[in-house]
Amino acid sequence: MLLNQFLILAAFLFCTGVYGVLVRKHAVLVLMSIELMLAGVNINLVAFGAFHNSNIGQVFALFVLTIAAAEVGIGLAIVLLIYRNLHSADLDDVDTLKG
Amino acid sequence: MIAENVAFGIIAAAMALGAIGVVRTKNVVHAALYLVVVLAGGAAQFILLGQEFVAWVQVLVYIGAVIVLFLFGIMLTRAPMHPKDSLDNDLRWPAAVTSVFLVGILVALLVHTFHADKVDVTAPVRTGQITSSIFTTYIVPFEVVGVLLLGALIGAVVLARKD
Numbered sequence: 491m492l493l494n495q496f497l498i499l500a501a502f503l504f505c506t507g508v509y510g511v512l513v514r515k516h517a518v519l520v521l522m523s524i525e526l527m528l529a530g531v532n533i534n535l536v537a538f539g540a541f542h543n544s545n546i547g548q549v550f551a552l553f554v555l556t557i558a559a560a561e562v563g564i565g566l567a568i569v570l571l572i573y574r575n576l577h578s579a580d581l582d583d584v585d586t587l588k589g
Numbered sequence: 590m591i592a593e594n595v596a597f598g599i600i601a602a603a604m605a606l607g608a609i610g611v612v613r614t615k616n617v618v619h620a621a622l623y624l625v626v627v628l629a630g631g632a633a634q635f636i637l638l639g640q641e642f643v644a645w646v647q648v649l650v651y652i653g654a655v656i657v658l659f660l661f662g663i664m665l666t667r668a669p670m671h672p673k674d675s676l677d678n679d680l681r682w683p684a685a686v687t688s689v690f691l692v693g694i695l696v697a698l699l700v701h702t703f704h705a706d707k708v709d710v711t712a713p714v715r716t717g718q719i720t721s722s723i724f725t726t727y728i729v730p731f732e733v734v735g736v737l738l739l740g741a742l743i744g745a746v747v748l749a750r751k752d
Contacts, residue, residue: 493706501695510612512684540638560741567748579666
């Protein structure tokens with residue numbers, strides 16, 4: 491297998507995640523797009539680990555997974571708080587600081 | 590060798606379609622289910638690369654826990670379920686141009702840099718190797734990540750509780 495096929499798949503996932511973060515209005519969907527980007531990064535790390543025959547790639551992928559789980563927990567708590575205060579999870583409604 | 594590439598192609602196509610589904614679907618619950626396809630495909634790619642431990646951790650943590658958390662978030666925030674309510678803002682075309690530009694640059698750079706490199710998976714990496722590496726070389730980051738998870742847990746409880 492070529493190394494590039496994994497890297498290009500990861501690049502595609504990352505850029506799809508970028509599109510989702512830019513386009514989506516609902517806060518939970520933005521968090522899901524961030525998960526897409528992190529999945530691409532994980533594929534990159536694991537592919538390079540397999541390429542160099544070392545297990546460092548897996549170890550770092552595990553750390554990324556942990557950070558992603560923490561991020562989703564905190565992120566959904568913040569989304570819940572926004573929903574409770576504004577009665578909407580639409581990110582276009584969060585414009586109090588706009589003046 | 591050919592079987593590996595065929596398997597890669599099928600899984601990668603499913604992952605690409607799932608990723609496009611996550612950012613294009615008009616139903617929020619369907620987006621979470623498309624994300625399951627992408628993450629399960631990622632786990633399958635890890636197994637293809639002989640990295641089994643992280644593949645099963647991905648299945649347990651992502652598909653088992655994170656997706657359920659997303660579904661809870663969707664249910665608790667009463668997302669628009671009707672197809673007529675748009676989930677996208679009006680930045681669709683600039684965002685598409687940006688991400689296509691980004692993927693073009695990345696693919697060009699990757700093809701230029703790694704065009705001849707091959708991954709040889711002879712034997713899967715054993716879990717014992719991973720754990721010995723976590724608990725010796727990377728013990729400090731491991732403990733820091735544990736404290737971070739504790740902080741995230743307490744922070745989520747403090748943020749989300751009614752007072």
